[in-house]
Amino acid sequence: MKVLVTDPIADAGLERLREAGHEVETAYDVAGEELLSAVADANALVVRSGTDVSREVFEAASDLVIVGRAGIGVDNIDIDAATDHGVIVANAPEGNVRAAAEHTVAMAFAAARSIPQAHVRLKAGEWAKSDYLGTEVNGKTLGIVGFGRVGQEVAKRLGNLGMDLVVYDPYISEERADQFGAELVEELDACLTRADFLTIHTPLLPETRGMISDDELETFGDGYIVNCARGGIIDEPALAAAVEDGTVAGAALDVFEEEPLASDSPLADVDDIILTPHLGASTEAAQESVAVDTAEQVLAAFDEEPVLNALNAPSVDEKAFPRIKPYIGLAETAGKIAAQVFGERVSEIEVAYDGDIAAENVDLVTASGLKGVFEPLEWQVNAVNAPHLAEERGIDVTEKKSRQSADFQSLVTVTVGDGEESLSVSGTLFAGEEPRIVRIDGYRVDAVPHGHMLVARNYDKPGVIGLIGTVLGDHDVNIAGMFNARETRGGEALTVYNLDSAVPEEAAEALLADDRIIGVRTIVLNGDAEARRLDLAAE
Numbered sequence: 001m002k003v004l005v006t007d008p009i010a011d012a013g014l015e016r017l018r019e020a021g022h023e024v025e026t027a028y029d030v031a032g033e034e035l036l037s038a039v040a041d042a043n044a045l046v047v048r049s050g051t052d053v054s055r056e057v058f059e060a061a062s063d064l065v066i067v068g069r070a071g072i073g074v075d076n077i078d079i080d081a082a083t084d085h086g087v088i089v090a091n092a093p094e095g096n097v098r099a100a101a102e103h104t105v106a107m108a109f110a111a112a113r114s115i116p117q118a119h120v121r122l123k124a125g126e127w128a129k130s131d132y133l134g135t136e137v138n139g140k141t142l143g144i145v146g147f148g149r150v151g152q153e154v155a156k157r158l159g160n161l162g163m164d165l166v167v168y169d170p171y172i173s174e175e176r177a178d179q180f181g182a183e184l185v186e187e188l189d190a191c192l193t194r195a196d197f198l199t200i201h202t203p204l205l206p207e208t209r210g211m212i213s214d215d216e217l218e219t220f221g222d223g224y225i226v227n228c229a230r231g232g233i234i235d236e237p238a239l240a241a242a243v244e245d246g247t248v249a250g251a252a253l254d255v256f257e258e259e260p261l262a263s264d265s266p267l268a269d270v271d272d273i274i275l276t277p278h279l280g281a282s283t284e285a286a287q288e289s290v291a292v293d294t295a296e297q298v299l300a301a302f303d304e305e306p307v308l309n310a311l312n313a314p315s316v317d318e319k320a321f322p323r324i325k326p327y328i329g330l331a332e333t334a335g336k337i338a339a340q341v342f343g344e345r346v347s348e349i350e351v352a353y354d355g356d357i358a359a360e361n362v363d364l365v366t367a368s369g370l371k372g373v374f375e376p377l378e379w380q381v382n383a384v385n386a387p388h389l390a391e392e393r394g395i396d397v398t399e400k401k402s403r404q405s406a407d408f409q410s411l412v413t414v415t416v417g418d419g420e421e422s423l424s425v426s427g428t429l430f431a432g433e434e435p436r437i438v439r440i441d442g443y444r445v446d447a448v449p450h451g452h453m454l455v456a457r458n459y460d461k462p463g464v465i466g467l468i469g470t471v472l473g474d475h476d477v478n479i480a481g482m483f484n485a486r487e488t489r490g491g492e493a494l495t496v497y498n499l500d501s502a503v504p505e506e507a508a509e510a511l512l513a514d515d516r517i518i519g520v521r522t523i524v525l526n527g528d529a530e531a532r533r534l535d536l537a538a539e
């Protein structure tokens, strides 16, 4: 597999990918057409905040399986486009949290004590001691906007340095804030009014873009603002003006609306605004950690294992994965068979779980069932985009679970319908691993889901099985196995054949010409992981 890395990550991450036998190409600072051509044959793309992973990138990268973000923020990645293209987006949300929190603390001190300004003047030979009278953090109030991983680490550190903590985050509980000795306020304004120092730790979202602008700066008043989260959350011209005219005492910014920061940015001209070039995550420990975590996620995606920090794929619990893994292929197969036997436009899909499997988180299994249904309809589909495709096409998806199962330890049933008629296919695992289709449209069967299959509905009359065998033989189709199920003697029956090759259309027509045959459906499972596994076993 080819991994394209377009922002510098630690060698440990590159090594991990190479050791696993993958080709790793680094192409730092590529953008535009150059990026589109570099990504064209990549199976994974690894980025930090420097690469704009737009919809065009996904359109240009038809073999892409995963975009790994070696860090936290994914605002530079078009996740909807990734989902539309069935590409996993995964970040590394833990490894750089402490680094970002420490940088925030450093920036608060740097602003409060004018460290960079004094440093520059001293280097220039000026002993400007009397120009700087700083502010202590001890006994002051820190307003924290966004109380997630980084916000909480900042609270720990600055709380221990004697600051009172006021938090604004509409998505956390009072208890959570309490655990950090912080007071949760309901309005941003309350946080701004109370704070002497303000630090921002939200993602950049439509809701947080421009969240701190003229009015908020006015409300905040004479204090210090630190932003080590994302550019665009604070209105830059408004901040430059507020610090310039003394409304706000000072600011320290690590992140900018446009990066790299333009040299004519209004921020650059204001002495009491301190700037660093997005260094929050740039420590050796953080970079090593996020690079290795990202490499692990890329490898998991390549191996079709759960990608733990996937942001747009069905969630999977790492410990439970071995228990659900065999059902992923089974649900996909059941979905494929159901769609092909049904043969009509599908507007409803139900994936039902009976027995032990019902105790598990089956999001990924359900998504695979949907994938199976959609694949014969020739949609570009995988477990990442299947739920989204269903929603987009107005297909009703339901998941049902029952811990009871009369005949099987675990049973997965995919039912497809068009609002009037429906058809169900159930599968189980024999001996915990061998996939078997055990029910089709209510008939009890025992079919190995494998390669090419033929499902025939026929009247239970003498000679039918001979007829099918002869017609298939005449068309050079070898029968590997068959199973016949009937409702009542002489009534309707259903026969399932495993075949060594595809059924030609003329063979299907010849069968349908006999009035003992009610219908035939040919099924192809070739692309299926379970089928491949069985093929290998057969070899």
Ligand SMILES: NC(=O)C1=CN([C@@H]2O[C@H](COP(=O)(O)OP(=O)(O)OC[C@H]3O[C@@H](n4cnc5c(N)ncnc54)[C@H](O)[C@@H]3O)[C@@H](O)[C@H]2O)C=CC1
Pocket (backbone or CB within 6 Å): 072, 073, 074, 093, 096, 097, 100, 145, 146, 147, 148, 149, 150, 151, 168, 169, 170, 171, 172, 201, 202, 203, 204, 205, 207, 208, 228, 229, 230, 254, 255, 278, 279, 280, 281, 282
């Ligand atoms: N400067 C740098 O190098 C680094 C920057 N970051 C950035 O720091 C930010 C925070 O990262 P994490 O703490 O890991 O994220 P997180 O997802 O753990 O926390 C974000 C918090 O923001 C809150 N939030 C969301 N919308 C909000 C709103 N409208 N008002 C108030 N709170 C809101 C959420 O409820 C959540 O608690 C991100 O933007 C991330 O990209 C992270 C690491 C390094």
Ligand SMILES: O=C(O)C(=O)COP(=O)(O)O
Pocket (backbone or CB within 6 Å): 048, 049, 050, 070, 071, 072, 073, 074, 096, 278, 279, 280, 281, 282
């Ligand atoms: O992890 C984040 O959100 C960061 O902002 C770090 O960005 P970087 O990896 O240094 O480009």
